Amino acid sequence: MPGTGESRMRARNGRRPGGADVADTAKQKPMRIEILDAAAEIIVREGYDACTMRAVAALVDMKAGSLYYHFKSKDEIVEEILNQGIETLYARVAGTIRDLPKEAPFAQRLSAAVGVHVASLVGKDQRYMHVYEHLPPTIKRRSRKMREKYAQLWHDLFADGVASGEAAHGHDLSLLVPYFLGGLNRVPEWSRASGASSEQIAGLAVATLLDGIAARR
Amino acid sequence: MPGTGESRMRARNGRRPGGADVADTAKQKPMRIEILDAAAEIIVREGYDACTMRAVAALVDMKAGSLYYHFKSKDEIVEEILNQGIETLYARVAGTIRDLPKEAPFAQRLSAAVGVHVASLVGKDQRYMHVYEHLPPTIKRRSRKMREKYAQLWHDLFADGVASGEAAHGHDLSLLVPYFLGGLNRVPEWSRASGASSEQIAGLAVATLLDGIAARR
C-alpha cells in the first residue's frame, strides 16, 4: 500500500490549481529553479557523475521520481542550466559594452567587459557559469553554438580596438580571444586560496593584456 | 562450459614466464601501456563517463574482466594516467629551463618553457595531458599536489624575471601564473579549427604576455 507513510508534512505545498502564474509573490523560489540550483551545485562541487537524480532530489528534499513532474528528463535539467549560464553571461557583457558611450576608449571598454565577466564567475550565481567545464564532451557540444557567439563578442571588442588604432594589429584574434578568456576563466579556481577579489583579478588581467609584464626601458 | 569458444587466436600471446622485464625488444608495447593509452584516448574524446572498463577493453581487443590482470581497479588506471601526464610535463619543462645557460635572458627562458609546454599539449602523447580536465573533482583533487608543484615551476620562472629586473614587479604572481597557464591550456582546443601550429600559439602567448596588445605611442 503505497503512500501510507506518515504523510511527511513538507514545507512545500500544493499550488493554486487555477492560475499557474498569478505573480509569484511568495518569497520562495519556484521548485523548478530550486531543482536547477541544486543540480548545478552538485555538478560544480562533485562533478557530473555525482549529479544523480536521487542526489538532486535529496538536496531539494524530494524523491527521485518526483523530479519528473518538473522536468521530462535529466538532460533537460542540465541543458537548461547550461543555457541559462551562458545566456546570462552573454546578456551581461553585451549589455555592459552596449551601454558605454560610443566614444569610450578601448581600454575602458575592455576593462568594463572583463569586470563583468569575472564578477559573474565569482558572484552569487556563479554555479551556472561553472557547470560547463564539468560536463562530458557529448553534452558540451550542444552549447557550442552559444559559446562561440559569446566568444564572438570578445572578438569584436578586440577587432574594434585594432581598427581604432588603440590595440596593436598583427595578433591573430582567433587565438588571442580563447587565450585571454581561458586565462580569465581559470583564475577564480586558483585564487580562492590567495583570496583575491573579483576586482583584483580583473585588474591584473586587463593590465597584463594591455601592457605586458616586460620591464619598460 | 566456459572458454569453449573458438579459441580466438588473438594477436597477443602468452609471455615468457621467467623474466618479466627481459628488455622489451618486441616492437609492440606492453599491455599495461596499451591499456593506459586506450583509457586516456576514451576519456579525452568521450569523457570520463564513457570510459567504462568494457569500452577500454574493447579498444585493446579484450574483455572487461581481463583488465584486472593488469590493474587492480579502474581507479588505478586513471591515477596512473594522471600522474604520468603531469610528471612528464613537469620533467620536460623543468629540464628545458635547467638546460639553458645560466645567463639566458628572461624572455628566452620564458619562450623555451612555453614552447615545451604547448608542444606537449598538441604533441604525440597529448592525451595524457588532457585527461585531467575531464575528471570528476573527486579524482582531480588527488593530483592537486603535483599540479601545484608544476605551477611553482612557473612561479619561480617569473619570480626570477622580476628579481633580475627583466619583468616588471608589482604583479601578483599567484594570480598571474594561473592566468597565464589557464590561457595557454585552452588555446589548443580552439585552435584546432584555425589550424594554428604549436609554434604560433607559443609565440602569441609569449609576445602578448611580455609586451601586451596596447598600441605603442
Add this chain to the structure above:
DNA sequence: AGGCAATACAAACTATCGTTTGGTTTAATA
C-alpha cells in the same frame, strides 16, 4: 612430454543509474 606461469575469457554478482507507473496527499475552487 610435462608442468608451470602468464594471460585471457565467460559468466555471474551486486550496486546504482535514469525512468515509469499508479497511487496518495494537499489546498484551493466551485
Add this chain to the structure above:
DNA sequence: TATTAAACCAAACGATAGTTTGTATTGCCT
C-alpha cells in the same frame, strides 16, 4: 462539502557499471 489539479511518494523496471570467480588457453623451461 465534493471536486480537481498540483505536487509528491513508493516501488519497481531494465540497463549498465565495476568487480570477482572459476576455467581455458598458450608458450617457455625443464
